[in-house]
Structures are given as C-alpha cells and as structure tokens.
Amino acid sequence: MTKSSTRRWPLFRYLADILQDRFLLPTKRLIMLLFLGTPIAVTGYLLGTGYQGFWMYNGLIVLACLIDWFTLPRRTDLSLQRTMPEQTDLGHSFQVGIRLHNKSGQFLGYSIVDDLPITFEEAGLLQGQMQGTEADITYSTRGNERGQYLFQWVYMRWQGRIGLWWRQSRFSAEQSIRVYPDMSAVRGYLASLQDSLIVDGKKIIRRARAGSEFHAIREYGYDDDPRMINWSASARTRRLMTNQYRPEQGKVVTIMLDCGRLMGVEWNGRTRLDSTLEAAMTLAAVALRQGDQVALLVYSNVIKTYISPGKGLRHLHVLLEATYDLRSDFVESDPAKALEYLYRQQKKRSLMVLFSDMENYLVEDQLGGHLWRLRRSHLLLLLSLADPLLHGWGKGETTSSHIAYVKAVAQRFQLDRRAFQQKMTGAGIQVLDVPADQLTVTLINTYLEIKSRDAL
Numbered sequence: 001m002t003k004s005s006t007r008r009w010p011l012f013r014y015l016a017d018i019l020q021d022r023f024l025l026p027t028k029r030l031i032m033l034l035f036l037g038t039p040i041a042v043t044g045y046l047l048g049t050g051y052q053g054f055w056m057y058n059g060l061i062v063l064a065c066l067i068d069w070f071t072l073p074r075r076t077d078l079s080l081q082r083t084m085p086e087q088t089d090l091g092h093s094f095q096v097g098i099r100l101h102n103k104s105g106q107f108l109g110y111s112i113v114d115d116l117p118i119t120f121e122e123a124g125l126l127q128g129q130m131q132g133t134e135a136d137i138t139y140s141t142r143g144n145e146r147g148q149y150l151f152q153w154v155y156m157r158w159q160g161r162i163g164l165w166w167r168q169s170r171f172s173a174e175q176s177i178r179v180y181p182d183m184s185a186v187r188g189y190l191a192s193l194q195d196s197l198i199v200d201g202k203k204i205i206r207r208a209r210a211g212s213e214f215h216a217i218r219e220y221g222y223d224d225d226p227r228m229i230n231w232s233a234s235a236r237t238r239r240l241m242t243n244q245y246r247p248e249q250g251k252v253v254t255i256m257l258d259c260g261r262l263m264g265v266e267w268n269g270r271t272r273l274d275s276t277l278e279a280a281m282t283l284a285a286v287a288l289r290q291g292d293q294v295a296l297l298v299y300s301n302v303i304k305t306y307i308s309p310g311k312g313l314r315h316l317h318v319l320l321e322a323t324y325d326l327r328s329d330f331v332e333s334d335p336a337k338a339l340e341y342l343y344r345q346q347k348k349r350s351l352m353v354l355f356s357d358m359e360n361y362l363v364e365d366q367l368g369g370h371l372w373r374l375r376r377s378h379l380l381l382l383l384s385l386a387d388p389l390l391h392g393w394g395k396g397e398t399t400s401s402h403i404a405y406v407k408a409v410a411q412r413f414q415l416d417r418r419a420f421q422q423k424m425t426g427a428g429i430q431v432l433d434v435p436a437d438q439l440t441v442t443l444i445n446t447y448l449e450i451k452s453r454d455a456l
Helices: 010-021 028-046 050-071 184-190 231-237 272-289 313-325 335-345 358-363 367-374 388-395 403-428 435-451
Strands: 024-025 078-083 087-089 093-102 108-114 126-130 133-141 147-159 164-181 196-198 202-205 213-219 242-246 253-258 294-299 303-310 350-355 379-385 430-436
Touching: 050 164, 078 147, 078 388, 093 108, 108 133, 126 133, 147 294, 147 335, 184 272, 202 213, 213 367, 231 242, 253 272, 253 335, 272 294, 272 313, 272 350, 272 379, 272 435, 294 313, 294 335, 303 335, 335 367, 350 435, 358 379, 358 403, 379 435, 403 430
Parallel strands: 087 164, 253 294, 253 350, 350 379, 379 430
Antiparallel strands: 024 164, 078 093, 093 133, 108 126, 108 147, 147 164, 196 202, 213 242, 294 303
16 A cells, blocks of 8 residues: 655655756766766876876866856746646647746756656657747647546756756646547538538538428529429519428437447547447537437446436537546446336437447347337437458458358358347337448438438
C-alpha cells in the first residue's frame, strides 16, 4: 500500500523536490568546454606550463559557471499558463497555447514538454528563446479516444545567456478537456437546407414531400405529384401551387447502446462502440431535427444510463454529455434485461433502435421472447456491424486443409447471421448487419424510409 507524499521519509521528499522542481544540469556547451580542456592541458605539459594552463583554463570555466548560475532566472521568476478548448471531437486537431512569463526580464532559452494524456498525439519538444517578460508558444495535438482528460503539469528546462546550465522544474497547470465523438456528419446535416444530405460522401434522400401531415403550400415543381395540386391556391395566385406534406412529428425514437465486452473489439484503430456511438448520435440529431423525441438507454450486464424522451436540438447536448465518455465493460451484455427495463419505462409507441453485436443476438436465449412482446406496441430495428474477418475468411482461396476448415466455420457463422435476419424479418423486426463505414448512411436512410411511410 502506497503512502501519501506528506508521510514519506523527509529525505525522500527533499530529493523528490530537488529532482522535480530545482534540479540543475550541465548543458552540452559546458561538457564540450570541459573536454576541450584536455588537449590544452596536454599542450601545456609538453611546453612545461601544464599546471598553469590547466588551472587557468578551468578557473575561467568555473568563473563562467558561477556567473551563469547567479544570473540564471529563478523558479519564482517564471510562470506558465496554458490555454486550450474545453472540448474537441475525436481525431480532430486543436491548438494548445502556453504563455511564458519571465519577471526577471533576462534572456532565456527554454525547452518545454507538456504533460499530455497517453491517448493524445505527442507534440514533441518545444524549444525557443525569449528576451523580455512574455512569450507565446503554440502546438497542435488531438485526442484518439473519447472521454474526459486532465492536463496537469508543464515540464520546462531553461538556460541563461552564457548557456552553461540547465535549470529544470515543473509548473502546475491543471485543465480538463472533453473528447466527444466525431460529430462532423451531424453538423453537416444541421447546416444543410437542401432536400438531400451528404454523410460520409454518400447521398441521403430526405423525402421531404412524403408523409401524411400537411406542412405548407408552395409553387408546383416539375417532379411534383399532380394529385397534390392545390387548385384554390393556384386560382388565387394565378400560379400552379401544390400542397407539401411531411411525416408526422412528435414520435419517439429510443436508442439502445450496448457497452458489453464485444463492443470493445477494435478494427482499424476504432472500437465497435465508437462506430455505433457516432451513428447513434447522428440518428438522434436527424430525429430531433425531424421533430421527433429521442430517448437513450445504455447497458451492459446492468442498466448504466437512461434518459427519458426529449425534443429539440438542446436535447442532443444532453445525449452527448451522457455518452461522450462511455467505455465498454469486460462483461457479457444482457440485452434481455435492457428490453425488459424499456418495456416498463416506455409505454408510448416508439421506434426502438438496438445497437449491439450479432453474436449477442445469436447466443441470448431470452432475447426472442422480449422481442416478440415489444413488437406488439413498438417498432424494432436491430443493428450490428458486419465482421470483415468472417467475410474475408469465407471468400478466401482454399489451399490447405486448415484454410478449408477456417473457411467452412466462417461460412457457417455467416449462415447463422442470415438465418437470424430472416427469422426476425418474418416476425416484422428489421435487422441491419452492415460494415462500419456504411452504418450511418444505412441507418439514416432506414429511419427516413420508416418516417416516409408513417410506420410509426
């Protein structure tokens, strides 16, 4: 069991303070000058003036070291302030600024290393010189995992004008930053005022004229349905006008996020949970923009978070705050428990979108009974990320008995997944088993298609 730093041996605390905050190191210049004294002493020895040359040369070095030591700015003369954003998106670079204050006003050569969390991209050594009382240093980094992280220390070494000594210390600069899922697709949708949306380079049709709820009267277009022409409005304006309809608003979309062991599996540097979370937040933004309400349930082997239905884009911020630091648990998830919980919580008919892994669907014995009960009052949509390894193994060329066995097993797993999809489809439950790069666009198109035919 470790002891608090205030209860450790006083000598240990003193040494730790010296090494971390008040340590003095020779620079390369001083080391080179010391080595340069060797040929000078040898030459003086051959000329019969070895001792005089040795003591004179080293005396000058000692004098220069003392002058450099006493003119070197002290720890109390320096202060550091770090500035950085409070939040950023996963994988997006951002700027960090460090303002260095030097009350002594003396020349300063510095080397700075920021105390970055291990999941952030290293910025390297920040070096420079300053003459005056202030200097601004900037660098860029990015977070590679979601969550909240603490930037605590800034480590610095500095030298004076002569440059024979490095003084090193650390400065406390505690700041936290939140790394959110990549929301570029969501922002692209919210900024779009057209009838189509580009997500990951793919076009999504919004079907703005589909639905049964009257929305507005506008001028007739060449591709409009002639049956929707509003003859009264056309007579008043003397222009051909048409009625515009939209899907009924105010419906409930319930997002269920699995945070079990299988969702922590990585592929191309990203976990399944990362991919599904970004798709879920995009779906939430689309549904809220369409006027629907969105609820959220996060589970593994227990219920971790539940957010009741809310509407408006402000509710999207609530969902983000609840999910940006989600981590997969090293336990088997229990979707049956989550569905049972929702059955008690969600009485109003809703579209329930379950983000999980196909293996959980296949091995969960009690899942079918809960799905049959919920489908009577809710519309269910099950999502899973396709396994690229299974696809590759199932399509590989058979060159040995071992590869043949692997290929047979992979094809068997694929057949099981297709059989489950067919079984669910026959029961009126839609199942999407798609690659990670197609998950968002497929999900949004499916949701808009459900809205366009008023299935909710």
